Amino acid sequence: FPPPPPSAPVGRLADGGFSPYVGCKLFQQLPISQKTKDGLNRKYTEMSEIQRASLPHTLSGRDVLGAAKTGSGKTLAFIIPVLEKLYRARWGPEDGVGCIIISPTKELAGQLFEEFKFVGKYHSLSAGLLIGGRKDVDAEKERVNFLNILVCTPGRLLQHMNETPNFECSELQILVLDEADRILDAGFKYEVDAIISQLPKHRQTLLFSATQTKSVKDLARLSLKDPEYISVHAES
Ligand code: ADP
Ligand code: MG
Secondary structure: OOOOOOOOOOEEOOOOOEEOOOOOOEHHHOOOOHHHHHHHHOOOOEOOHHHHHHHHHHHOOOOEEEEEOOOOOHHHHHHHHHHHHHHHOOOOHHHOOOEEEEOOOHHHHHHHHHHHHHHOOOOOOOEEEEOOOOOOHHHHHHHHHHOOEEEEOHHHHHHHHHHOOOOOOOOOOEEEEEOHHHHHOHHHHHHHHHHHHOOOOOOEEEEEEOOOOOOHHHHHHOOOOOOEEEEEOOOO
8 A cells, every 4th residue: 555645544443453544534535546536536525434434444455244224335335445456456358357246136236337337437447237137148148258347136147157158257356245135145045155156265255235244154155254344323
């Protein structure tokens, strides 16, 4: 990380680690790329509470389970570390899939894909929306190996894993489950287990949802490494 901006108070992470960015209030104070800052600056100035609490951990590469109520800004809390992780790794077109984001519904996947395009506007990463119900699955199969970031529903992702020739995600850097409690519940058990079994274990994993998941079984299923639990109960 570059040296902290003079205005940022120093702070300590919950695990005893040290981050000079814990006290930051503004996106512009974060140790992130100018491309991401410029994307954020189109609309966003101050971080919400879940963003402030989680970004020092997610940006430092840790696994995080973040809980905060609906509408608290969880989407940016994972979009920013995804963009930064791939940007820092100098991820390019030939590197293939570096990030998979799983969302429980087409509608939510669509919304977060739009937010990705908005905030990621100045990055040269490619992102694709893979959701069920679209007819052009064959065209999608040709594109999918050239995408860096996949935003998907569990069923459609598994369909690609099973049917798309040469579908390849062995270099995956970061996995995100949005609305993780809904994705990990029984309804998606088959898809999630099948997906996880095909992903490399060495990766960063981020889970965000309205309620905190502490089920030891779920954490084992996802091979989380010493995850940081962050719960924000804003009294707004
Ligand atoms: P959640 O996933 O927690 O339900 P979202 O990420 O969908 O919440 O964000 C809810 C709304 O808040 C969105 O319209 C988003 O644009 C807005 N938002 C998120 N973060 C910020 C912020 N730091 N400043 C202002 N608005 C924000
Ligand atoms: Mg959300």
